[in-house]
Amino acid sequence: MRKRIIMGKYNIIVAHPYQQHSFQTASAIKQMGALQSYITTVYDKNSSITALVKRLLKGDNLKRANNRKCSYLEDREVIQFCEFESLVLLLLHRIDKSRKIYDRLNTYILKKFNRKLAKYIIKNNIDAIILYDTLCAECIKILRENKTETKIIIDMSAPNFAYMDYFFSENVKKYPKYSEKLLNEMKSAKYLERLKNSKYEIENADYFFVASEFSEESLVYSGINKNSIFICKYGIYMDNCNFIKQKSAKIRIIFIGDVTQKKGIIDFIQIIRNLNVNDFEFNIVGKYDEDDPIYKSNKSICNFYGYVTHDEVLKICENMDVIIFPSLSDGFGLSVIEAMSKKVVPIVSKNAGVSDIIINGVNGFTFEVGDNEMVVSKCRYLKDDKLALNSMQNEAFKCVSTMKWTDYYKQIEEAIKIIFES
Template sequence: MKKITIYHPFGNANTRAAVDGIYKQGILESFHTCIACFKGSFLYKLSSFGPLKEFRRRCFSSFLKDKTITHPFKEFGRQIAPKIKLNSLTAHEKGIFCVDNICYDLDHKIAKYVQKNNEKIGGVYAYEDLALQTFYTAKKYNIKCLYDLPIGYWRAMRSLLNEERTKNPEWAITLGGFNDSNKKLQRKDEELKLADKIYVASSFTKKTLEIYPGKLANIEVIPYGFPPVNTQRKYDEIQNRKIKVLFVGGLSQRKGLSYFFEAIEGLEDKIEATVVGRGNMETCPALKEALSKVNYIPSLPHDEILKLMANQDLFIFPSLFEGFGLVITEAMSQGTPVITTDRTCGPDIMHNGIDGWVVKAGETKPIRDLLVTFISNPSILIKTGQAAMHTAAQRPWSVYEKELAESVNKFLND
């Protein structure tokens, strides 16, 4: 049976699920990351102290320990540089410890690993910005190249967000996504060209690839899973109080922030809005003014965000360009219904009007109309929140693990 090498510098939720599933399928050759700790290990014990708590987030399933190879040097540098005020070391694409250099460094290390161990590797599973050198090497040895694109295609993003720049110029400075060099963008295109199989987590991400200037391999949509459902969720009486509305995410117009604020404007006597996320308010007066009118929390630990979600009546996530949107599944798992757009995972995981609402991206009126409906009939939110929990219970992360691993196995060994 052919086995696969998979790697990611940081090990986010979807990567963890992918690695666990591939291991359980019996086809994991090795997993590579920058920093990994396992329960009971020395690093795990160290991560209980102050500034080292960040490493607790790099804890992986214990059964992966013998299959995991770490490459920590540059990632340690990235963690330390801001703490000692050396931010230039992590500057976008230029700093020695920036995310781009960490990705390219890991890519080169895996390429060397594949060259050395090519006889026992049947495939490599790589993520965007991490694949080029490894794919070049894999091709030399007829090793299959599997590619995971976690966010939409860059040409589609620029096209859609350029429209938004014109439409809402006062928010344009928050958009981001336009500072990647041509070299980096060409690298993304070359990675896609080399891929033998492409995985995405939403139909929207797949759709963005339609404008790729060339022929692509088969693209398969496998939505991510939901966190554990909050079975202790209790719904307070909602009839005689303000509806509690929440947004969580980066404070960028890419997340559709202006549409969130426009939708709730003038409803302050009926709605209590909370926003959680980081952003540069000083460079965007519109953002600064909007945040002054809501409960604003710059940052919360992940477990506290889940608790906050479970204490809200409605989650609004009007993103303009999203590969998936994990906050959507998190809110639903907490029994909080979600309004989101057709440029997120919403169409793939929701039944519109039953366990949430999917509206057209870049429009305020559909969100506003729903809010007015909820103000008149708030019990809809309870019914929909309960349905959202039911949906979440049907697709835990273990389902994503199994579906992805079975697809990978079939592609490698069929």
């Protein structure tokens, strides 16, 4: 049996087959002395296959690989399952345009990872396991079948998928002309399986961590008691240097995210089509398809950056004035607070968890999904009133400068104490 490496009275695992914000969750659990292991797939651990592959990389690929390590965790605290297969999956993500082989391998890895994880939990008599939404149904099923006493906590990186499905359906009804791709996705076996797995996870988990009131609301939608939900707001690492924002004759607007209907790209295009190109500049940062009509019909008025690294996104934001975040359903929106750290005024959908931190007219604006006229009016207001724009840029910066990951750690610790004392 693996020797426990904890100092506290709890024995907790954080497990994620990919990454997302799980490094922060694992760090929070370690800080309170309760981390038994962090379990993942691809991780830059000494003697790992990932470390060997990294020697062959350069440029942006090397930057991405360097992010596969958490400086706060020691290698002995990290366990890897399915590493080789997952490295192959990362390669397929870049070369398999049809996604057919990628999807099959991904399904295989998730099932294998979850089975290995469940076996490890049972063998080591773990007190609690922190899992991630839509990725853990198989593990939960095995734990429930074996009637373990392990407390199952789902850290919701996104809202309840059933709730998201509702908003996707509404948007498809609103924009039938542009919704063929999303509608086909929603009818696919992969999507329906994800919906089924998400429902099983939510019905069989004991507790939930969420980053926002919107994500909390999404769980209540499926009948989860609020007493089982803990709001733990994300933090940000930022340079607190109060830099001077460069002026521009035009208001520079940015959209950050994949160029998809789910991220609100159709609403974004409707918005910018109602703004004068002589007064505004439009920028889209995120993966897009060159064959997509959205790209083809708007490349003359928008700067499409495509996928860029995290550092490059921050650099681009230094020369932006406003971020429009029209997501149909988003658990938080880290890209928004990162933009705010560069003095970019947020105009965000109320279906994005980051709307929790927005004070209308002070550090940004919120709007109901689909209320594009309201967004257009706020953009024009900021163009006409440069003093208001400057004030809101400074307030946006001040707002996120107080958001620390250490506060997130404290919220996680408090949640764990309540879970074990209840």
